[in-house]
Amino acid sequence: MQDLSALRDQVVKLTREVGQFIQTEAAQFDVARLEHKGVNDLVSYVDKEAEKMLVATLEQLLPEAGYITEEGTKSEQSEEYNWIIDPLDGTTNFIHSLPIYAISIALQQKDELVLGVVYDICRDECYHAIAGGGAFCNQNRISVSQTPALSGSLIATGFPYYNFDLLPSYLNVMGAFMQSCHGLRRLGSAALDLAYVACGRFDGYFEYNINSYDVAAGALLVQEAGGQVTDFRGGKDYVFGREICVSNGPAVQKEMLALIAPFWKTQQPRNTGVEL
Structure with missing residues (x-):
């Protein structure tokens, strides 16, 4: 190559x-x-x-x-x-x-x-x-923001547009974030949500029922800009695992994962390239 x-x-x-x-x-x-x-x-x-x-x-x-x-x-x-x-x-x-x-x-x-x-x-x-x-x-x-805590962060997310089985849990997650940060935004493009975390416009982003082609490029952008990228459990299955949590660094990431954890118990099917 x-x-x-x-x-x-x-x-x-x-x-x-x-x-x-x-x-x-x-x-x-x-x-x-x-x-x-x-x-x-x-x-x-x-x-x-x-x-x-x-x-x-x-x-x-x-x-x-x-x-x-x-x-x-x-x-x-x-x-x-x-x-x-x-x-x-x-x-x-x-x-x-x-x-x-x-x-x-x-x-x-x-x-x-x-x-x-x-x-x-x-x-x-x-x-x-x-x-x-x-x-x-x-x-x-570019580099991620220097916002030190979730309380001062602007966070992006996405809404499911099909497969609403986990919607009640996700609404609880969003409610927790609404009460814990400066604001929650939904642009309608996961790729741009991630790019905007990488350049510091957003301090974090989370979403479920997401596909590999939505997040793969942006995940690398965030990592190379100094940010954190995991699945909802803090693991590495964020490209094909259908859930992703990113932030500007370990402190905000820890807070985001802690908000998600009480409401998120179900593991989604992995997307290995075939659209679900």
């Missing part, structure tokens, strides 16, 4: 190109071509075409890699390298002309995330990181 920094630069260039396609389509989006993968689980021709564009170039950049993609346009996985791709994270925002959506691309080598790119299309901010190389927004190095 080529040097990771060179590969990252090529992926950054690719996301900007595909982001331009997405923005062009946003100006003329045809709601009649909207599809439903499930209840409240929306997909557009823009998602599918963007994914095809991403895969076509990634195949040239790293021919030996496999793929875990949201729309399933390419799904063969490899034992060594796998691209984990969400071509349009925030589809519901996109179709309603709410300018909060992103492209998310991660590269995983065996069990380790080694490259992550999240392109905030509407703000033209490209977040990128390689393992051991720090995190950046465009050309500027």
Whole structure:
């Protein structure tokens, strides 16, 4: 495989190109071509075409890699390298002309995330990181916030849009956070929630019923920016374990996990690449 920094630069260039396609389509989006993968689980021709564009170039950049993609346009996985791709994270925002959506691309080598790119299309901010190389927004190095405690933190989360079995427990978790921090926000794009923790706009983020392609790139961004990333139990099963908790550091992470623990007893099925 080529040097990771060179590969990252090529992926950054690719996301900007595909982001331009997405923005062009946003100006003329045809709601009649909207599809439903499930209840409240929306997909557009823009998602599918963007994914095809991403895969076509990634195949040239790293021919030996496999793929875990949201729309399933390419799904063969490899034992060594796998691209984990969400071509349009925030589809519901996109179709309603709410300018909060992103492209998310991660590269995983065996069990380790080694490259992550999240392109905030509407703000033209490209977040990128390689393992051991720090995190950046465009050309500027970024780091997590220095907020020392949960009580002074702004926290992001997401709401389930299908599979509501654990909703009562999650509402209890959100209620605990509402009473323990400066505020709780829901943007509708997990990739951007994570990127914003990495650059210090949010101090933490948690969500369940989440997929690998939503969080893989952003998780690496947070780690390389100096933050903490775990599942709800403080473990490492956050890429495929369908739950994630991140923060700016050990102190806030400990407080967040302590709030979640009393209400969260059920382990969700893992997502190993096949959408549930």
